[in-house]
Amino acid sequence: IAGITQAPTSQILAAGRRMTLRCTQDMRHNAMYWYRQDLGLGLRLIHYSNTAGTTGKGEVPDGYSVSRANTDDFPLTLASAVPSQTSVYFCASSGVAGDNEQFFGPGTRLTVL
C-alpha cells in the first residue's frame, strides 16, 4: 500500500441495506476523516478521528458511524442506506501536530436506489 486507499471504488446499493466503506492508510497518520462530496456543496465532514480509539462527529454525521480500532483503518458504515446518501465519499488522513495537509483517498462513488 502506498498512501491512502479506499474500497470499493463504486457501489450501487438498495435502500435499507447496510454498507461499510473501507479506508486504509500506511503513512502512520494519527488523524483520519470522512467527507462526502456533492455537487455545489463541496466537501462536508461526516466523522473524524484524532487518534486510534477516538472518533468525533463532523458537519453531517446522521446515518453514518465510524470506528478506529487501529492507526491504519477507518471504516465508515451506513446502517440503513437512503437515497440522500448517494454521493462520492472521500477518506483523508493528516499527520502529526503542526502538519495539517490532508491526504485524500481516491474516493468511493455510492449510489443508493
Add this chain to the structure above:
Amino acid sequence: GENVEQHPSTLSVQEGDSAVIKCTYSDSASNYFPWYKQELGKRPQLIIDIRSNVGEKKDQRIAVTLNKTAKHFSLHITETQPEDSAVYFCAASIAGGYQKVTFGTGTKLQVIP
C-alpha cells in the same frame, strides 16, 4: 463552528490571463488556510497553504494572500494554462493539532485555450 464562503462558484479565463478566487471565514481562531485542487474524477490535492503569521505566500504561478483583520484570503493564479482547469477548494482550520478542516464549496475554473 467555522463557516467558509467561497466565490465565485465558476470562473472562465483565457489562457495566459490571471484567475482570482476569494474566500471568507468566520472563526477568528482559525490560523491555517490550505487550498486544494481537484481535477475531474480525481482526489483533492494540496497546492498551497498559508498560516496566519504571514500575509502572502508564492509558489511559481500560484500565490495566496491573507487578511486576518477582514477574515478573508485569496488564491491567485497567473499566466493560466489549460492544465489549471479544475475545481479549487479553500479551507480553514486551527493548526497545531488534529483539527477539523472546514472547506469552501469550491470554484470550477475553466481555462480557455
